[in-house]
Each structure stands twice: as C-alpha cells, then as structure tokens.
Amino acid sequence: MQQIINFIxxxxxTLLYLFLLxxxxxxxxxxxxxxxSRFLNSANWLSGSIYKTQSDITGYFGLREExxxxxxxxxxxxxxxxxxxxxxxxxxxxxxxxxxxxxxxxIKNSYALRNNYITLNKGTTNGVKQDxxxxxxxxxxGIVEYxxxxxxxxxxxxxxxxxxxxxxxxxxxxxxxxxxTDRYDVVQLEDIPRIVPLNIGDTIVTGAMSSIFPExxxxxxxQRIDLENxxxxxxxxxxxxxxxxxxxxxxxxxxxxxEEIRLLEEKINDDQ
Numbered sequence: 001m002q003q004i005i006n007f008i009x010x011x012x013x014t015l016l017y018l019f020l021l022x023x024x025x026x027x028x029x030x031x032x033x034x035x036x037s038r039f040l041n042s043a044n045w046l047s048g049s050i051y052k053t054q055s056d057i058t059g060y061f062g063l064r065e066e067x068x069x070x071x072x073x074x075x076x077x078x079x080x081x082x083x084x085x086x087x088x089x090x091x092x093x094x095x096x097x098x099x100x101x102x103x104x105x106x107i108k109n110s111y112a113l114r115n116n117y118i119t120l121n122k123g124t125t126n127g128v129k130q131d132x133x134x135x136x137x138x139x140x141x142g143i144v145e146y147x148x149x150x151x152x153x154x155x156x157x158x159x160x161x162x163x164x165x166x167x168x169x170x171x172x173x174x175x176x177x178x179x180x181t182d183r184y185d186v187v188q189l190e191d192i193p194r195i196v197p198l199n200i201g202d203t204i205v206t207g208a209m210s211s212i213f214p215e216x217x218x219x220x221x222x223q224r225i226d227l228e229n230x231x232x233x234x235x236x237x238x239x240x241x242x243x244x245x246x247x248x249x250x251x252x253x254x255x256x257x258x259e260e261i262r263l264l265e266e267k268i269n270d271d272q
Contacts, residue, residue, distance in 0.1 A: 067249075071103045071249050072103065074103075074137060074249075074251070075101045075102075075103045075251060078101045078135075078251055079097065079099065079100065079101045082097075082099040082101070082214040082217075082253065083097035083098065083099050083214075097256075098255055098256045098257050099214055099253055099254070099255055099256075100127075100253075100254040100256065101251050101252070101253060101254070102122060102126060102127055102128060102251070102252040102253075102254060103122075103249065103250075103251055103252075104120040104121055104122040104126075104128075104134075104152075104249075104250050104251070104252055105120065105121045105248060105249055105250070106118055106119070106120060106121075106247050106248055106249075106250060107119050107120065107121050107151075109156075109244075109245075109247055110156070111156070111158050111184045111244045111245055112184065114159075114160050114181055115155075115159045115160055115161060116156040116158040116159050117145070117153045117154060117155060117156060117159070118134075118141065118142060118153070118154040118156050118247070118250075119151060119152070119153055119154075120134070120151060120152045120153075120154060120250065120252070121150070121151060122150075122151070122152060122252065123147050123148050123149050123150040123151045123152050124147050124148070124149055125149050125150060126150075127254060128144060128147055128152045128252055128254075129144065129147060129254070130144055130145060130146070130147060131143060131144060131145075131212060131258065132144040132212070132252050132253060132254055132255075133212045133213040133252070133253040133255075134154045134250050134251070134252050134253070135213075135217055135250065135251050135253065136242055136247060136249070136250050136251070137249075138218065138241040138242045138243075139217060139218035139219050139220065139240070139241040139242055140157065140164065140206060140213065140217055140218070140219050140242075141154065141156065141157065141242060141247070141250055142154040142155050142156040142157055142159070142162065143155050143162075143164070143212060144252065152252075154250075156244070157177070157179060157187055157240065157242075157244070158179055158181075158184055158187075158244055159179060160178075160179060160181060162177070162178065162179055163176050163177070163178055164176070164177040164206070164210070164212075164213070164219075165177070165206065165207040165208075165209040165210040165213075166189055166204050166205065166206060166207055166219055166238075167204070167205060167206075167207040167208075168192070168196070168198070168202055168203075168204060169202065169203040169204065169205045169216070171196075173192060173193075173196045174191075174207045174209055175189045175190055175191040175192045175236075176189070176190045176191050177189055177190075177204075177219065177238070178190055184244050184245065185239060185240055185243070185244065186223060186237050186238065186239055186240065187219075187220070187237075187238050187240060188235070188236060188237060188238065189204060189222075189234075189236040189237075189238050190233065190236075191233055192233060192234045192236060193232065193233060193234075194227055194231065194232060194233060194234060196234070198222060198225055198234060198236070199222070200222055200223065200224070200225065201221050201222060202221065202222045203218065203220075203221055204218075204219045204220050204221065204222065204238050205217060205218055205219055206219065211255050211257065211258040211261040211262070212253070212255065212258070213253065214253065218241050219238060219240065219241065220238040220239050220240040220241050221238065221239050221241075222236055222237070222238060222239075223237045223238065223239040224236070224237035225237075
C-alpha cells in the first residue's frame with residue numbers, strides 16, 4: 001500500500017494531467033456530435049480489427065478440423081458416387097456396396113523419377129491392401145503396390161510400369177494408360193484404333209475392364225493426337241487433371257468383389 005502511495009506522490013503531476021486530459025476529451029465528445037461520431041467510428045474500427053485478428057487466429061487453428069470434416073464428407077459422397085448403380089436396390093445399406101472408400105493423406109511424393117511412388121499415412125490396419133485404386137478429388141492417382149501396418153506405397157501414374165485401363169468418355173473405346181517419362185503432367189493412351197473418331201480436348205476416364213477402379217473416374221483430356229499412315233493405332237497424349245507436384249488428400253478405393261474376380265480370372269487363364 002505504501003508503494004502505491006509513493007508512486008502517486010512521485011507522479012502526481014503526470015497523473016493529474018492525464019486525468020484532466022481524459023475528462024476534457026470525454027466532455028468534448030459528449031457535447032459535440034461530430035467528435036462523438038468520430039470517436040465511435042474509431043472505437044468500432046479498433047474493436048473490429050481486434051475481433052478480426054482473433055477470428056483469423058481461431059480460424060487458422062481450426063483449419064485442420066474443418067479440413068477433416070470436408071474429407072469425411074467427400075469420402076461419403078465418393079462412396080455413393082462409385083456405387084451409384086447399387087443405389088436403386090431397395091433397402092441396400094452403404095456398408096454392403098461393392099466399393100468402399102478410405103481417406104488418406106500423402107506424406108511423401110515423387111514425380112521426377114522414372115518410377116515414382118507416393119507414400120500414404122494409411123496401411124493394413126486401416127483396411128488398405130495391395131492393388132487398391134487411389135484417387136484425388138480431381139481424378140486417378142495410382143494403385144497401391146506395397147503396404148505395412150500403418151503406411152502404404154502407391155505406384156503413381158508417373159511410373160513406367162503403370163498400366164491402367166482407360167477409355168474415351170461416353171464411348172466404349174478402351175485403351176491402356178502408360179507413361180513415357182517425358183513430362184510429369186502428361187501420360188499416354190495406347191491401343192486406340194485409328195477408326196475411332198477423336199478430338200483434342202476429349203475427356204479420358206477409367207474404363208470398366210478393371211476391378212480396381214470404378215468406371216468413369218476422370219483422368220485427363222487429350223492434348224495431342226498423332227497418326228502416321230502406316231500405324232493402326234493413335235499416339236495420344238493425355239494432360240492430367242491432377243497436379244502431380246501438389247497433392248495432399250487422397251481416397252483409397254476398395255472393391256469387395258476384387259478377390260472373387262481375381263480368382264475367377266485365374267481359373268480362366270489356367271484353362272487356356
């Protein structure tokens with residue numbers, strides 16, 4: 001208490017000046033509408049700036065939570081989309097659909113090698129297995145090749161061993177999607193006969209000749225078409241929808257029927 005009294009005595013002149021200044025400003029603001037308006041505007045600006053800063057900070061730390069909610073919602077919507085043919089079955093539960101979707105996040109991505117791989121933060125404990133398809137919100141990314149308990153490695157489209165069934169959208173003209181290593185944003189579509197009508201800008205999607213991906217998942221658009229007179233098939237460059245250098249959230253597609261289909265195909269191959 002004595003220290004407070006001593007502080008007031010030492011600074012009585014300054015404190016008196018501040019008191020009179022505050023009193024004078026308050027009386028001036030109260031008696032003049034212009035000053036009052038300016039004061040209120042300044043106070044509103046200050047409080048608004050404080051609230052905005054507080055909101056920005058809170059929003060920044062809430063981005064992860066909001067992002068997780070969006071991923072969860074996208075997972076649910078993709079599950080319905082990939083099983084659209086089964087939605088007409090009366091009373092069908094979503095857990096009984098052939099295609100299930102597992103959200104994951106990329107923790108490592110390569111795109112400058114001949115055989116590129118993408119590491120995900122989900123593994124066998126999350127239900128991830130070899131030969132599951134991987135997509136983003138933009139389109140096809142690759143196929144799971146290796147798994148551990150908590151992680152998985154995806155064979156990227158940018159891999160010389162990659163070979164994915166693809167077709168021209170709204171047609172039944174199928175081919176094989178490969179990569180010639182020239183560019184990280186362009187892949188090649190092979191085995192499309194020269195009699196098929198094509199145009200620059202046509203959309204390429206997944207075909208129905210594979211148990212890995214559902215049909216009609218976007219891949220890219222035709223960027224270049226080349227056909228020599230002696231060739232029976234087009235040379236087609238496809239510009240990818242995915243930016244392979246900037247990837248984060250992905251969706252792993254599990255086909256409940258893939259093992260049964262694989263066993264059936266093995267029996268057919270054994271008989272040939």
